[in-house]
Amino acid sequence: MIAEEPATTGADLLVKALIDEEVEVVFGYPGGAVLPIYDSLFKQNRLRHILVRHEQAAVHAAEGYARSTGKVGVVLVTSGPGATNAVTGLTDALMDSIPVVCLTGQVPTHLIGNDAFQEADTTGITRPCTKHNYLVKAVGDLARIVHEAFYVARSGRPGPVVIDLPKDVLMNKHEYVAPSKPVQHKSYRPQLKPAPEKVEQAIELIAAAKRPVFYTGGGVVNSGPRAAKLLTQFVHMTGYPITNTLMGLGAFPASDKQFLGMLGMHGTYEANLAMYNCDVMINIGARFDDRITGKLAEFSPRSKKIHVDIDPSSINKNVHVDLPLVGDAAHVLEDFVRLWKSHQPRVDHKALKAWWDEIDKWRARNCLAYKADNETIKPQFALERLYKQIKDRDCYITTEVGQHQMWAAQFLKFEEPNRWMTSGGLGTMGYGFPAAMGVQIAHPDSLVIDVAGEASIMMNIQELSTVAQYRLPVKIFILNNQYMGMVRQWQELLHGGRYSESYMESLPDFVKLAEAFGAVGLRCHEPAKLDDTIKQMIEIRQPVIVDVLVDKAENCFPMIPAGAAHYDMLLGPDDRAQKPVSEEGMVLV
Numbered sequence: 001m002i003a004e005e006p007a008t009t010g011a012d013l014l015v016k017a018l019i020d021e022e023v024e025v026v027f028g029y030p031g032g033a034v035l036p037i038y039d040s041l042f043k044q045n046r047l048r049h050i051l052v053r054h055e056q057a058a059v060h061a062a063e064g065y066a067r068s069t070g071k072v073g074v075v076l077v078t079s080g081p082g083a084t085n086a087v088t089g090l091t092d093a094l095m096d097s098i099p100v101v102c103l104t105g106q107v108p109t110h111l112i113g114n115d116a117f118q119e120a121d122t123t124g125i126t127r128p129c130t131k132h133n134y135l136v137k138a139v140g141d142l143a144r145i146v147h148e149a150f151y152v153a154r155s156g157r158p159g160p161v162v163i164d165l166p167k168d169v170l171m172n173k174h175e176y177v178a179p180s181k182p183v184q185h186k187s188y189r190p191q192l193k194p195a196p197e198k199v200e201q202a203i204e205l206i207a208a209a210k211r212p213v214f215y216t217g218g219g220v221v222n223s224g225p226r227a228a229k230l231l232t233q234f235v236h237m238t239g240y241p242i243t244n245t246l247m248g249l250g251a252f253p254a255s256d257k258q259f260l261g262m263l264g265m266h267g268t269y270e271a272n273l274a275m276y277n278c279d280v281m282i283n284i285g286a287r288f289d290d291r292i293t294g295k296l297a298e299f300s301p302r303s304k305k306i307h308v309d310i311d312p313s314s315i316n317k318n319v320h321v322d323l324p325l326v327g328d329a330a331h332v333l334e335d336f337v338r339l340w341k342s343h344q345p346r347v348d349h350k351a352l353k354a355w356w357d358e359i360d361k362w363r364a365r366n367c368l369a370y371k372a373d374n375e376t377i378k379p380q381f382a383l384e385r386l387y388k389q390i391k392d393r394d395c396y397i398t399t400e401v402g403q404h405q406m407w408a409a410q411f412l413k414f415e416e417p418n419r420w421m422t423s424g425g426l427g428t429m430g431y432g433f434p435a436a437m438g439v440q441i442a443h444p445d446s447l448v449i450d451v452a453g454e455a456s457i458m459m460n461i462q463e464l465s466t467v468a469q470y471r472l473p474v475k476i477f478i479l480n481n482q483y484m485g486m487v488r489q490w491q492e493l494l495h496g497g498r499y500s501e502s503y504m505e506s507l508p509d510f511v512k513l514a515e516a517f518g519a520v521g522l523r524c525h526e527p528a529k530l531d532d533t534i535k536q537m538i539e540i541r542q543p544v545i546v547d548v549l550v551d552k553a554e555n556c557f558p559m560i561p562a563g564a565a566h567y568d569m570l571l572g573p574d575d576r577a578q579k580p581v582s583e584e585g586m587v588l589v
């Protein structure tokens with residue numbers, strides 16, 4: 001290691017460390033405690049800073065940037081309310097395994113614990129909602145901590161890391177020593193390669209399956225494009241069906257005949273029944289969360305379960321598995337492909353054909369069908385028409401949270417990873433718009449669309465000012481039903497139609513709101529005019545809000561009621577009965 005210069009401020013040292021980590025952009029909002037950092041940013045041209053209008057939006061923007069690029073997103077906020085405003089975004093990133101480094105200002109070290117102006121116990125507050133956090137107490141530790149934080153954020157199961165920076169640490173002087181090799185943590189060394197004997201056992205179990213299914217999640221996406229390619233190759237080699245979680249969409253091509261659609265509460269009939277009836281489940285990079293499993297006692301009750309995950313704490317956490325493999329998805333899939341080729345296992349093709357015949361019967365139910373209306377735009381129709389015009393374009397999709405999110409997952413098809421950004425684990429309303437800003441910063445020439453609801457978009461609507469300042473041509477495609485749609489749906493189905501506080505009164509005129517921020521506003525309420533409106537939205541190289549007035553009463557189906565089993569799906573508004581089950585336990589069509 002060679003010292004670059006004899007002395008520099010902690011703030012300058014921080015900026016140098018970020019540049020050495022190949023950071024290109026920082027999303028942030030200034031305040032007194034971090035002004036030394038902003039002064040250092042002002043004096044250089046290597047790092048670009050994007051000024052958001054709320055700290056929650058800064059973290060979501062960093063998440064969108066990270067999810068669409070595979071890089072670590074970086075956030076800079078001030079002490080006190082700046083740090084506490086970032087907590088929702090940090091929790092979102094933790095739940096969805098998104099690599100983020102969040103730099104938070106802090107009062108000077110001698111004032112910590114004195115209830116100083118804009119002081120908060122940031123490390124205490126963020127301990128449950130980060131992968132790791134640091135309070136820097138000496139400027140001499142700063143560079144090491146920054147490099148270590150990036151290692152922790154991106155390694156193993158990715159996640160957010162907070163570095164809390166007292167103001168005096170930022171102003172004190174110390175030499176900066178650039179790392180001569182990649183920095184690693186002394187004790188945190190995630191296992192990338194699975195035990196060879198476990199891989200052999202997995203191949204034997206997979207080959208012997210009569211009714212197999214692959215169940216893959218966001219871990220495949222996080223592992224990188226190579227993992228998705230290996231997954232596709234291995235699934236094709238086996239000839240087995242595959243389903244994705246909400247966070248795993250794009251890890252396997254949606255147009256492929258072996259793809260069953262999304263799994264879970266609003267997943268497809270065929271995916272959920274395949275999961276219930278399978279005899280071997282191959283889980284790669286998913287965590288058995290409650291929106292996937294439904295009633296745990298009835299979750300895939302007769303299957304042998306293989307679970308591939310880089311996070312050992314995720315294995316046997318919710319569902320007991322028969323064969324755990326701790327390792328990175330790409331490394332495990334590479335071993336699977338290699339052994340399958342070398343062993344040439346004998347698959348029971350007769351049993352596999354019978355399994356596919358059963359799946360095709362479930363597919364024939366056409367569970368995503370809806371009643372079209374020539375007078376009213378159905379939300380499903382709006383997304384079908386959107387998909388028709390974007391499917392051959394260089395396009396990225398983000399979403400807010402609610403009915404529109406589930407419809408987007410059902411009707412927008414993804415052929416590759418990193419094109420779909422949504423809040424899965426935390427279900428954060430207000431995520432999609434700032435995430436779309438982060439995606440647009442990372443991919444300035446691409447089409448970026450936030451599929452939104454009129455309730456969710458109001459959560460971070462102030463970021464219209466950010467897209468105006470940086471001329472980001474983000475599109476907001478609002479499915480406006482004048483309700484908190486998912487809340488209204490649950491109130492209808494589970495609470496006797498008592499729509500308590502779910503109707504959105506006093507909504508703004510979204511067209512005028514767009515124009516107030518220098519964007520373009522469009523509105524459509526006629527199905528016949530929707531294609532032209534979407535085409536116009538795409539062709540305009542400016543920020544655009546499209547207010548699509550959709551059926552107020554439409555519900556999102558299929559739906560597994562909370563706590564119900566996979567076979568107990570509601571396929572439409574008149575569907576209330578359990579599906580019949582045979583003596584062998586197979587769900588009947």
